[in-house]
Amino acid sequence: MNFAIVGCGHIAKKHAEAIQNIEGAKLIAVCDKVPQMMEFYIERYSAKPYTDLTEMLRNDDIDVVCICTPSGLHAPLAVDVANAKKHVIVEKPIALTLEDADAIIEACERNNVKLSVVHPNRFRPVVQELKKIVDENRLGKISHANATVRWNRNQEYYDQAPWRGTKAFDGGVLMNQAIHNLDLLLWFMGDVEEVYSMAATRLRNIEAEDVSTGVIRFKNGALGVVEAATTIYPRNFEESLSIFGETGTIKIGGPNAIYFEHINVASLDDETTDYLINKVKEDPFGKPGHQWILEDMIQAIKENRKPIVDGYEGRKALQLVLAFYESAEKNQPINLSVKITN
DSSP states (O other): OEEEEEOOSHHHHHHHHHHHTSTTOEEEEEEOSSGGGGHHHHHHHOOEEESOHHHHHTOTTOOEEEEOSOGGGHHHHHHHHHHTTOEEEEESSSOSSHHHHHHHHHHHHHTTOOEEEEOGGGGSHHHHHHHHHHHTTTTOSEEEEEEEEEOBOOHHHHHTSTTTTOTTTTOOHIIIIIHHHHHHHHHHHOOEEEEEEEEEOOSSOSSSOSEEEEEEEETTSOEEEEEEESBOSSSOOEEEEEEEETTEEEEEETTTTOEEEEEEETTSOHHHHHHHHHHHHHSSSOSOHHHHHHHHHHHHHHHTOOOSSOHHHHHHHHHHHHHHHHHHHHTSOEEOTTTOOO
């Protein structure tokens, strides 16, 4: 399976490394408007460089294209890739508007190509174990869940590129950092009925928000609380997700939500609980999430099925972020029950 990458910034290196680690996969092409950005991939992977996407898409040897550009550019590029009959892997968020997300999904369906959105946190070992516990209904009826992202992104981070922190190309802490955590909330808790949110730009000189808080009512009646910030001094402090049910309480946490911080489930004895805690501690990161996403795409192509994180899954996470934004702007609850598309 031959891969190409569009946009050769920081995140592209994770894709290239994942491709290298997958048997039978090869990075054969890269595309960027700035030739110097491609030098690393030419030297390390012998990828063929292109400064023009249309020219690259004429390469019949390319099977899958990874889109790693600023978020605001995802839609037109993904549509072009789909129209060229190449399968599409797009970095999160799928797009910055629902209209753009829908355009990507429609183009991929019309051209009969697969679409996957990069939400790699689903594949962390601790998240996988928590998903099993939830799916086995070991927590019983869930009362509420919390997602917390208390990170540091200093001004230098935003000053690295003019698009960072802008509403047109990047978004703020919800769109750029906490969208992974919102994706996990949706994965564990199901669809959302209503949200109410507040946001502010307190410490960073950016257009978008650097801190956000909000509450969620899920369709199943459970509640959720979200706190996200890039204003934490002096470094990342916490990323956590907690779920509270009638027969269990679980919190995964640490700087990057990779450990069980607390697990007390009525149907799990002490031996099993200790086993789960230690199993995760032994290999907290597991196989890189990007490698999971790319391997899943390969299997989805071979088996002619949808990728695990398909376009509709990516759209749901985007819709939740946009509902938070709309609520904060209007200072009122936003009802999603009539907006969610499956």
